[in-house]
Amino acid sequence: MISDLFSVTVLVGILASGIRLATPYLYAAIGETFSQRSGVLNLGVEGQMLLGAFAAFYVTLTTGNLWLGLMTAMLVGALMGLAMAYVTVNLQAQQGISGIGFYLFGLGMSDLLFQKLMGTVETVKGFPKIHIPGLSDIPGIGEIFFSQNILVYGAYLLVPIAWFVLNKTTLGLKIRSVGENPDAADSLGVNVGRIRYFTIILGGILSGVAGASLSIALLNVFQQNMTSGQGFIAVALVYFGAWRPTGVLGGALLFSLINALQLWVQVLNIPVPSEIAVMMPYVLTILVLVTSVSKVRAPSALSKPFEREN
């Protein structure tokens, strides 16, 4: 019943799963924030996540070592990022379309490897919940914030780090200047190509972690196309968050809480068709994009290849 939604247990449950579900979005969207701030639209996030998810899962399954799995996902993401960087920086290919190419590559490749190497859906024991002593015993709050696994904590830690790097360091200044005015940055001696290589590869690594967070921390399985559009949503969250880590955090939380809400609506058998419930986060994202995007300006050089003028 609707009133069941408002019991304390359910509210705590919704908040706890909302916090948890935001994890892959945070990693992927923070990574995408870096590349977009440097002027590169990476639409291959979904493909990087899928390959990362598979790599992490398969290595964990065969070696039993979660950290090795995570590292492999990061490596795979970095390699995908490297390829994307070469194509968009050196070959100046159109970013949106090449991103779709990398998406299809990751989609097909992760499926192919899954069928060839595993064949059936299996499960692993993922990263365990870490109960922070003292804090996790606080009723409600403890379950929501202090009884999550390490990748969830990592995702939230990433937000202030990303904010600091982008706004308070020379590197961040270089990244932003390359995204706003690459010609000026270049004339001041900033190596535009190198900065973009850095941000695209960083984005790839974080997308890999995002995939791993699904396959070895949240769901602990791998299936074909298991990200089912989350990488694209992560890209949307960057626009939603106005290219700021804090904005991305807000967007990821909002999106995930609504998702958690619709999951609980289904669990509690509230008479709303599940398909309509699943649809809601997407409808909401569009609505928020309509109301927010027009007020904020994207990085000026976003999706424009840089060519040095002599």
Added chain:
Amino acid sequence: MKKVFESEWVSRLIDGLLPVFATLAALLVGAVMLLFLKVNPIEAYKALWVGAFGTSNAFAETLVKATPLLLVGLGICISFRGDVINIGGEGQMIIGAIVATWVGLTFTTLPGWLVITLAMLAGFAGGAVWGGIPGVLKAYFRVNEILSTVMMNAIAVQLMNFLLRGPMIDPAQAELASKIPQTARLLEIFRLPRLIPTRLHLGALIAVILAVLVYILLWRTTLGYRIRAVGQNPHASRYAGIKVPRYIVLALLLSGAFSGLAGATQVFGVNYRMITDGSASGFTGSAGFNGIVAALFGQLHPIWSIPASILFGALLVGANSMQRVVQVPSALVIALNGLVVVFVVSSEIWRQKRQRRRLSVARQDGDSPPPADEQPVPHTEAGT
């Protein structure tokens, strides 16, 4: 070396062949992947070829698969020419199919030709609406169309699942415990006629005719000219008095319409009903994405998109036979399609470089060599 380096003709030929080189490169990478999977690439590709072209049935199947790719691809030619990136083919196909199916299941007393015509038009209109919404959002609210079309895909899938499990479910299935999420079958007289005694249906012919019409639209009408002008330079277009937002909406709307028609032809020409496995690709076979690949391969030219669609239709059909003969999952072909896209957009740089060199040579009357910075740059800077 002071004269033009290559004749216009040779240059154009190289430009035209770039996608072919890109495909060969992708197949080469695929061969390496096959070796890693301990499969003989020659055997695998032979199975692919035989599966796609070996018999007249196989070739007909290739054309059946090529049909939605071409229709989606025609829409992509329009939208990408207008510099609008429509990733929403999947959702637009689904909506077009739903509306067309509804027509087919509702007007059961009307004559077959009329219902087919109405259903195709309905599919066209349904896709147009689903594409037009992101168009309006982009033109008037500055919402990135890549994102909104992806969201619209997710919404369309859920809408399909909802309708096929509920309001539109086959009455026979509604009685059963299994409740397979599918609509009732269309009446036999509502099926798109077959062209030869294979599964090839009228939709293929419609698609080819439309390819010619889209060519005429883009290069022989004011509407097409304006869509392309907005795509090439929105600022100049605005100064020239073109209402830019209107043509952005039109580009996405038309693009969606062709995808919607693709969805409608799938129902009326191939499956004769809608059925869902819960995912978009379960219905579309990812044609909404692969159509983009085909159109890019055809250099966003409606006529060239015809052979391009046949090529990718062949890859899809051949992939299934490859799976049967050498046990390589057909997902390999999705990965290769991705590589083709990457290689095709990457090879653009050589085309642009040659074009610029041609211009500069022409400017200098062939008397002095082109400036150093316009020489082809060897790509030695990887990793810097």
